[in-house]
Amino acid sequence: MDIRWVKTQIELRDDEKQSIIRALIPYNSLSEDLGGFREMLMPGCFSESNLTVDVRSFWNHNQDLILGRCSSGTLRLNETEFGLGYEVSSPDTSWGKDAVASIRRGDVDATSFGFRTDGGVVEWDESDPNCLVRRVIKGSLIEVSPVVFPAYPTSTVSTRSLLDAFLQEKAIRTGVSIDVLRRKLKLMEV
Numbered sequence: 001m002d003i004r005w006v007k008t009q010i011e012l013r014d015d016e017k018q019s020i021i022r023a024l025i026p027y028n029s030l031s032e033d034l035g036g037f038r039e040m041l042m043p044g045c046f047s048e049s050n051l052t053v054d055v056r057s058f059w060n061h062n063q064d065l066i067l068g069r070c071s072s073g074t075l076r077l078n079e080t081e082f083g084l085g086y087e088v089s090s091p092d093t094s095w096g097k098d099a100v101a102s103i104r105r106g107d108v109d110a111t112s113f114g115f116r117t118d119g120g121v122v123e124w125d126e127s128d129p130n131c132l133v134r135r136v137i138k139g140s141l142i143e144v145s146p147v148v149f150p151a152y153p154t155s156t157v158s159t160r161s162l163l164d165a166f167l168q169e170k171a172i173r174t175g176v177s178i179d180v181l182r183r184k185l186k187l188m189e190v
Helices: 047-052 094-105 162-174 177-188
Strands: 002-006 010-014 019-026 038-041 056-059 062-069 074-078 083-088 110-128 131-147
Touching: 019 094, 019 110, 019 131, 047 131, 056 094, 062 074, 062 083, 062 094, 094 110, 094 131, 110 162
Parallel strands: 038 131, 056 131
Antiparallel strands: 002 110, 010 019, 019 083, 056 062, 074 083, 110 131
C-alpha cells in the first residue's frame, strides 16, 4: 500500500454532539520527492474505489485510532474538480477530541492517504530528466488520515471560517496565495 501525506484544506465545524473534520486531497498537484520521483493525482483517480472500497479514516495513519468509516456513515467522500474531499464525524473518544483540538490549534494542518495501484493505472512522465513524475490515473483508495507532514506542498489549509475555506479553494484553483487573495478582498471593500 502506498501512503501519501498531503498538506491540504482542513476545516472544523461544530455540531451539537461532535465535530466535523473536512479535508481535500488535491488533483493536478505535484508531491514532494518520494524517493527519486514525484507524484500527481489525476482528477477522478479514486472515483471507482469510492464506490467499492470501505474506506477508513485514521488519526495519523494509526489503525488503532479510527476516526470514521464509509460503511458506518461517519466518513463521507466527495469528488470535486479540485480533488477528493472527505468529511469525518469525529468520535466522542479521547483521540477524536485530541484530533479535533490539534487541528483547531493548527498543530495538525495536513491530510494523508493510503492507496493501492495494483490493478490501477499509472503513467510515468520522463520528459524532464531532472524530475520523473508518476501520474496516478486510477487507484484504489484505502484510507485517509489527518497528519502532520505533507507530501503535497502546494495544497492549503483552513480551520476557521467559510470565507477561509472559499479562499483556500480559490488558491488551489488559481495558484494565487491566500494572502494575495485577502489583500484583493480588502481593496474591493474600499
